[in-house]
Each structure stands twice: as structure tokens, then as C-alpha cells.
Amino acid sequence: MEKASSTEQVKVLMVDDDRKLCKLVKNYLESMGYFVDTVHDGDSGLTRAMNEAFDVMILDVMMPGKDGFEVLKELRKESDLPVLMLTARGDELDRIVGLEIGADDYLPKTFSTRELLARLRAVTRRSFITNRERQSSDCSKPLTIGSIEIFQESRTVKLNRDVISLTPVEYNLLVCLTKSAGRVLSRDQLLDRVFDRDYEVFDRSIDVHISALRKKIGDDPRNPDYIQTVRSAGYMIKDPQTRY
Numbered sequence: 611m612e613k614a615s616s617t618e619q620v621k622v623l624m625v626d627d628d629r630k631l632c633k634l635v636k637n638y639l640e641s642m643g644y645f646v647d648t649v650h651d652g653d654s655g656l657t658r659a660m661n662e663a664f665d666v667m668i669l670d671v672m673m674p675g676k677d678g679f680e681v682l683k684e685l686r687k688e689s690d691l692p693v694l695m696l697t698a699r700g701d702e703l704d705r706i707v708g709l710e711i712g713a714d715d716y717l718p719k720t721f722s723t724r725e726l727l728a729r730l731r732a733v734t735r736r737s738f739i740t741n742r743e744r745q746s747s748d749c750s751k752p753l754t755i756g757s758i759e760i761f762q763e764s765r766t767v768k769l770n771r772d773v774i775s776l777t778p779v780e781y782n783l784l785v786c787l788t789k790s791a792g793r794v795l796s797r798d799q800l801l802d803r804v805f806d807r808d809y810e811v812f813d814r815s816i817d818v819h820i821s822a823l824r825k826k827i828g829d830d831p832r833n834p835d836y837i838q839t840v841r842s843a844g845y846m847i848k849d850p851q852t853r854y
Contacts, residue, residue, distance in 0.1 A: 625655030626670035652676030686712040709818040712777040787847040796844035
């Protein structure tokens with residue numbers, strides 16, 4: 611199995627009170643070329659994530675003291691660090707809550723190391739693509755749709771000239787839909803383009819992320835100005851005046 615590039619070593623912060631699991635994951639990922647640091651409580655994890663340079667966080671939901679949901683809520687106030695959440699039970703409710711408050715992906719704790727690596731690669735790949743976009747002159751002009759401006763170099767989104775905060779997944783969804791304005795994209799197409807993953811996914815992931823994105827751009831799902839649900843087909847951006 612391909613290892614992480616030594617010239618672009620991925621730095622992982624794992625926040626989980628299960629020390630045995632942390633050691634297992636650390637040993638495995640480091641054997642694949644990753645750098646892994648582990649902490650075992652929510653407060654320490656949040657402090658490290660806010661003050662040090664990591665590429666991705668693996669965050670457990672169930673921890674004593676500050677749980678994973680609380681950590682993620684605080685983190686999202688200041689950072690768009692990609693977050694892969696671990697859920698002990700794998701309940702749909704845990705997944706939905708995590709996605710709604712800004713997780714990029716989830717993984718039940720019955721995971722295999724191979725699946726962990728695949729999802730970790732998918733999450734970090736989006737981050738590295740973002741860094742390349744910031745260096746590309748092709749992204750110098752903003753995408754505009756109605757009152758929304760998308761500045762790809764800085765991954766900044768403005769609504770009526772005010773900056774709004776989007777998670778990496780929400781941002782990628784908005785860009786994907788905007789670039790395909792007037793065309794319906796199915797959930798599978800959005801999963802392929804936004805998540806770039808080839809394994810079983812949570813059926814409602816896209817719906818949850820779309821719902822969160824709508825709230826942030828002030829879109830009423832019953833009478834949307836931007837993101838339209840096309841029954842049994844998918845989603846589309848309505849505005850035909852999109853400019854590139």
C-alpha cells in the first residue's frame with residue numbers, strides 16, 4: 611500500500627481517551643509515512659489543534675469531560691482544520707450531529723486500518739488541493755452567484771459582501787454546485803467530486819451538508835434562492851447568471 615509522501619508528510623492529531631486504540635493507530639499510520647501525535651482529553655486536543663500546525667484531526671465523540679462534539683464546535687469558531695470523527699456506536703444520530711457542526715467525515719470505531727487510511731487520505735487530499743488552488747492564478751477571479759462571491763485563492767466566501775464561515779466540505783459543495791449552475795448534480799456525483807472516495811458512504815451525508823450550507827447562505831429550503839432540491843435527482847444552483 612502506498613505510503614504518504616515524505617516531502618508532504620501529513621501531520622495527524624488524534625484525540626481519544628482510548629490509549630490502546632491511539633497507540634494502534636499511531637503505529638499503523640506512522641508505518642505508512644504519517645506523523646501522528648495523540649492526546650487523551652478534549653481540552654488538550656482543542657488547545658493543540660488551535661496552536662499547532664496539523665493537517666487533520668481524528669476526533670472521538672465519547673470522551674470524559676469535553677466530548678468530541680464540544681471540541682468540534684469550539685474548533686469551528688476559529689479553524690477549518692479537517693476533522694474525521696470516530697463514533698463508538700456508529701449511530702446515525704451521532705453522524706448527523708457531527709456533520710451538522712462541521713465534521714468532514716465520520717468513522718465507526720469498528721473500522722479497519724485500511725478504511726481509516728482511505729478516509730484519512732480523502733479528507734487530507736481536499737486540504738492539499740486547496741493549498742494548490744491558493745497558488746494558482748486561475749483562481750484569481752471570484753466565482754459569483756447572486757449575492758455570493760467565492761474567492762478560491764483564499765477559500766473565502768462572501769454573502770452581501772460579508773464573509774461567512776464554511777467548513778471545507780460546505781465550501782467544496784458550494785464551488786461544485788456553482789461551477790455546474792443550471793445543471794442537476796446527483797448525490798453520487800457530489801460524493802465523487804466533493805469527497806473523492808470509493809467506499810461505502812453514509813447515505814445522508816450530502817443532505818446534511820447541504821442543509822448546513824443552506825443555513826449559512828440564508829437559503830430557505832422551501833423557497834430557495836440558490837440551492838434547489840430536484841426530487842429523486844439531486845441538487846442544483848438555480849441562478850443562470852453565474853460568472854467565472
